[in-house]
Amino acid sequence: MGSGESDSYDLELVHGFGSSPIQRSPSASGRRTKRWSFHDSSKPNLVDLPSSSGVNQRRLSDLSGIDGVHKEIDSNHVSPAQLYSTESGRLFHAGKICISLAGLPGRGKTHLSVSLTRYLRWLGVKTHSFHLGDYRRASAEDDIDHDLFIPSSTDPKVHKFRRKIVKNCINDMLNFFQNDKGQVAIYDAVNALPEYRVDLYKKFKELNIQTIFIESLVTDNSIVLKNMKEAAKSSPDYNNWNYEEAYRDYSERIRILTPFYQEMGLTEEEKEISYVKFTNFGERIELHNSNYGYLINKVVFFLMNSRIKVGSVYFARCYNNSVEYADDPPLDEAGKKYAENLSRTIMDYIREQGKTHFDENEEASENVTQMKESSSSSLERVPAAGADGVDENSFVIWTSVKRRTIETTKHFARKGIKIRHRIQLSQKNPGKVGNMTQEEIAKNFPGEYEQLLGDPYHHRFSRGESYHDLAIKLEPLILEMERMSGDILIIADDTVLKVLYGYLMACSCYDIPSLHFPMNEIIEIKFNAYSNSSKTIPIKNYV
Structure with a gap:
């Protein structure tokens, strides 16, 4: 934690909730529209640096999307259900958290990461999803096919490519925490092997970032089949693909990867890791090493209410x-x-x-x-x-x-x-202005009308x-x-x-x-x- 961030953190401890009042951005034009990048090498390398590194640069560029859930949150952002703000931009009693997904393809991991991001942002928690698939697509090489999904592949080129995209993704996560005052980073990847999961846990532990895994398991084949159909229709992997070809390709990916995936909690190395087993999308939830704080408990509560949507x-x-x-x-x-x-x-x-x-x-x-x-x-x-x-x-x-x-x-x-x-x-x-037109409000309550124009979302009139x-x-x-x-x-x-x-x-x-x-x-x-x-x-x- 840098000195500036430490000062902000101490200020919050002294003054408690709301040490910095929520303020609206002075102008819409001042809000940034940049989003996280997946291929620009100009972002500083924080993966191989110690936690004391004070690098302040970063790399950002546009990423296309339909709704705002993947947009980078700018420094002036105020979430719709946010109750208070702090100098550091984080809930001071929750710390930095990495939520890492684990599970085979077709198990709803991306759905989980995106829906969690949407909910936590709504509550005012600075959250971002980091999808390893985005980094894979941005760095795609024509001669690497399904071998990429075999965790123990001996092909040097595959091994090098895998290390590159994982490093880039984690580096963006570290920059999100260090330079963007992020609070929750959600790492959307298969994380098939225990050694991958342990390495990630140790890396973030050294940086004082709490890590919790959510392992999405599916024992109901009908859920997998539905997810496969949806992936073939709408996954970014299959833009402009014929549906039948996309379905066959996704099925082959699952078939190749399934023998290599190892469920969490079966090795001694993973005993100290906190994780949630999320079976059949909410049918069963198991908590392991569940010494969680406020924010993780909110995440678990959300998981209890989460379902895959088809309507x-x-x-x-x-x-x-x-x-x-x-x-x-x-x-x-x-x-x-x-x-x-x-x-x-x-x-x-x-x-x-x-x-x-x-x-x-x-x-x-x-x-x-x-x-x-x-x-x-x-x-x-x-x-x-x-x-x-x-x-x-x-x-x-x-x-x-x-x-x-x-x-x-x-x-x-x-x-x-x-x-x-x-x-x-x-x-x-509407309170006391319920029967008034805009012109009447401006005439009778000019001061409040100015406040309304300045922040129409948070302003309330008396008794309203x-x-x-x-x-x-x-x-x-x-x-x-x-x-x-x-x-x-x-x-x-x-x-x-x-x-x-x-x-x-x-x-x-x-x-x-x-x-x-x-x-x-x-x-x-x-x-x-x-x-x-x-x-x-x-x-x-x-x-």
Whole structure:
């Protein structure tokens, strides 16, 4: 730890949480857009240097991506659910942590690394995923094929290439810790042999970096087959490949590597290593040497709620978004037309994907339909957490407890679709300015209006809420969403949709208030192991 970092750390110990107030970047143009590089040799070599090295240079360059989960976090970044900031940029009671994945291909390691990165960043933990596959692709050599995946290969060229990409990846991790004030680095690699894992553990231990392994094991062949199909379709390894050829290639990679992989905990050298065995993506979790601190316990809790996603999340704005916060009117005639158009659009779209959510459910009886349409969350018995959406072919709808959102779902209710009313999905409370226009707010509260313009995410008016308040309130629903495998439709006020979209697409708090959800569109977010993607679905006029 350098002297400057040590001073910051001591300051945090003296002043406790919030020793440095959260501050918004003065301008969007000042935020960096660089991302971690995988091939530029100008970054200083920290792998072979002692922990006391004071090198301050680094190498960064652009990396393409769909959502923001792979972007480098700049020094002015404030996470949407971040409760406090410190001088060092780290939670002072958690230290530096390397989470290292282990497991054969097709076991969901990349999904784990990316989803963990997304969640920890959302909480304000400076986290970055380092995928060894990115370094392999960036340095690819035509005459090295599947031999690269054999851990004990005797080919000198393969051995040299493997050492090169591992060294580059770990070097970037060390630079992330030392020069970017990173707190959690997630190392996404097979780590097939005990000696690899022990060497990594010892290296980071010397540098006072806590290491925990998460070993993803799969005993259910159906999970492996699904992961193989997804990898053949969307892995960066198979861009522009024919699906059948990609599937065969990935299958061959697994076949070659499987005899060499050694499960963790079977050798004496690994006895002191902390690790989690994560079997069948949450079916069973075993903790070894579990003397963990706050942050690792948050990681383990997240793992308990994590599932591989095959469905999508759909966002639809509730009708009459301008209704006063305290008002709760029913749908008028235009609202009923909107509800039918929304329902038929999403049903037709999902049927086009080959799913049968709506065809398997028979029309409910008139009495049951009327009961569902008039029910609220206080009357409907909601199942225990984790019960909804477990099946991959499931479809669940979430609404707020407002009448106009509940009544919007009546066409789904007739199909027997599960509808849950969540009080956390209530719109952002505007407080004392609830019935005012922007012009009236600027005239009556010019000082507060300036604060709102300066930080629209964190500012709250008297007796009201901020977007940050919504983000904290929505965390239980975010974890529930992580437990679900199938499709979810969320009908809510656009203030709520902005925050949930911000989580799934790894937006910064600077961007969330400016997101726009038109009334005539549905937003679909599709999950992918490497990154999520969003798509707009126009709502058709059926009536």
